[in-house]
Amino acid sequence: MSFIPASVQSLVDQFARFPGIGKKTAQRLAFFVLKSNREDAALLAHAIMEVKTKILFCSVCGGITETDPCGICSDPKRNQNLICIVEEPADIFTFERANTFTGVYHVLGGVLSPLDGIGPDDLNIDRLLGRVKEGMEVILATNPSVEGDTTALYLGKLLKEKGVIVSRLARGLPVGGALEYTDDATLTRALEGRTTL
Amino acid sequence: MSFIPASVQSLVDQFARFPGIGKKTAQRLAFFVLKSNREDAALLAHAIMEVKTKILFCSVCGGITETDPCGICSDPKRNQNLICIVEEPADIFTFERANTFTGVYHVLGGVLSPLDGIGPDDLNIDRLLGRVKEGMEVILATNPSVEGDTTALYLGKLLKEKGVIVSRLARGLPVGGALEYTDDATLTRALEGRTTL
Structure with missing residues (x-):
């Protein structure tokens, strides 16, 4: 799409790489960056790089x-x-x-x-x-x-x-869920794992 | 939530500022950045700053x-x-x-x-x-x-x-839409604006 400026298209492409973010959402995110002021954009860019710099994996648990x-x-x-x-x-x-x-x-x-x-x-x-x-x-x-x-x-x-x-971990009905909308596999597990009162 | 490292929380907060991005989606995006390699994160941060540097508003149309x-x-x-x-x-x-x-x-x-x-x-x-x-x-x-x-x-x-x-711009049924799911206001407009064959 040549009518979108290259730098905007490049940012849309970057956002579209995220999981669950489609082409239209990526465009919406890019336009939000475009409309936000320079300081806010810098904060976001900084936060992205800081995560990559500061975060390490725990040598014990891997978290x-x-x-x-x-x-x-x-x-x-x-x-x-x-x-x-x-x-x-x-x-x-x-x-x-x-x-x-x-x-x-x-x-x-x-x-x-x-x-x-x-x-x-x-x-x-x-x-x-x-x-x-x-x-x-x-x-x-x-x-x-x-x-x-x-x-x-x-x-x-x-x-x-x-x-x-x-x-x-136990399988069963999610708390707050409705029996009516429960899938067969979950209902089977909920029956199998029934608890006595 | 003190159990999330500060730099990750800060990135989650940044993403949560985007329109249509809730707390959970923001966390998912932040973890994607965390898991992506350093070069990809740098590309994203660069694209964000480049948009703010290169994009200007057309003095004629405002685009x-x-x-x-x-x-x-x-x-x-x-x-x-x-x-x-x-x-x-x-x-x-x-x-x-x-x-x-x-x-x-x-x-x-x-x-x-x-x-x-x-x-x-x-x-x-x-x-x-x-x-x-x-x-x-x-x-x-x-x-x-x-x-x-x-x-x-x-x-x-x-x-x-x-x-x-x-x-x-004309109002009416969206192309590919179904009459069954059309709201009253749109249907009224579609009737008013009917075109002779």
């Missing part, structure tokens, strides 16, 4: 942090014998937001996905096996997807061999 | 451009006696994408909106009145909203006094 080890791994109040295994660093923040988990985390950096060529060697598994000791508890909190379940099964087997207590 | 006057205003093949009036620079690209308009544009930079304190003096109207001459044709292409209609009515009156032929 993102500005200090190594991260604030959670180095917190003496957290239960170091309870490890929650998640796919991505962002998943840690989901747990922390809920403010109900008192253990520590371990980030896999993905899930097993043979179709995408991702095997056990591509995940942060060696370091996990180095962390766990007999009698510890591990919660497998990979996503409730085919790949997440496969990865959980694989890890569960490895971890049980090491004498670790392994669990997986 | 965005890297050269003044813009490519459309300075194109000898465009009909300079046919002016399409739009609210925002982005609207020009919508017309150009459709590739059906052969005249030139004029950007108002907004619409009349007394509730927001935007009156005629806040819009790019003086320069419009300086551009039009008797016998020229002007198409009012403000949005089909209350403010857009009010602005079109206001401008139409001013322009007719100058002996300009004034028209407004």
